[in-house]
Amino acid sequence: MARVTAHTDTRQGILDTAYGLVGAKGFSGVGLNEILTSAGVPKGSFYHYFGSKEAFGEALLADYFETYLAGLDATLAEPGLSHAERLMNYWRKWQATQGSVDYQRKCLAVKLAAEVSDLSEAMRIALKGGTAAIIERLSRSIAAGVAEGSLGIESEPSTTAEDLYHVWLGASLMAKIVRTDAPFEAAMGTTRRILGLASP
Template sequence: MPATTTRNADTRRNILDTAQRIMAHKGYSAVGLNEVLAAASVPKGSFYHYFSSKDAFGEALLQSYFDEYLADMDRVLAQPDRSAAERLMAYWESWRETQSFDECQGKCLAVKLGAEVADLSEPMRLALKEGTTAIVDRLERAITSGRADGSITTDDAPRETAQVLYDMWLGASVMAKIHRSLGPLDTTMAMTRQLLHV
């Protein structure tokens, strides 16, 4: 890869990483491009060299976020020395740790931006839909695996259970921020154990 191409990719990555951290605290609309570029130490005039529009930037931001999130999720759910139930509960524990505080370092972007950008930008809404569907797909596979190894039992089909669990955790994350309390996440953890019979 030529040096210029590598440098451009590194700068683009730096802009996205910086934006993710800032927007996890402030939201999407409250953050101007100039703030992101200044924090990333990138000249103001060069933004459109890396992104064709703010919508394209927002879409790339969410795609990048979900790429990292799903890679982390895959690592947690692929631990070979644990049952499917143990791997799945480790994922929920990780969620509780990374999504419960304001200092989430960009790890709660779907929670922070979901409702806000779904009405602002169709490309961003679709990126959110694709990313959250990929999360539910992984949860469904983990539940199916747990039913096969006997570590999980569910009253409903794995897909339905996966969707309910994801929806519960997403809602609990919002409520934890509203109440500034881990209570909603702890309640959701207890309900998760009941739904999975673990």
């Protein structure tokens, strides 16, 4: 049992270390030796934990989305708030995270979507599954907001959720290009309009 725990801890340590490196340099820009050195794991032992760099990428995305979805679930279930307030808090957190220089907190879906989708079918599928799970949760929250009367939308909740996720994904990419918060501010305005919320 101790060996299994040690194996799991080391594997998780590699993944945890990789977040900041991949967030800063991208998947292709980070070498395995750099990851292992930063994690304090002997070089050459990578394949003891992952079958290939692609398998490592899949594991990294799976681990990322597991943590991300847990955080999203907590945000969308925050007590004492309407579903509209919870959703707006989610977008505010998105802006704070993506506008930050802390690569450990950066969204890997934003960082890796364009880079790896054409290079690795397995990683593309991992990204597709993770983002679909996010959109599904947003859709449920939007539907609940409509039911409670805090939101007013023109499309189906699922379509609205997908549209909003696309808006924020695009805003995150544009923010990288222009290096200002203007795309996020525009996304926030679009989000309020789509959800039928008055400007603050």
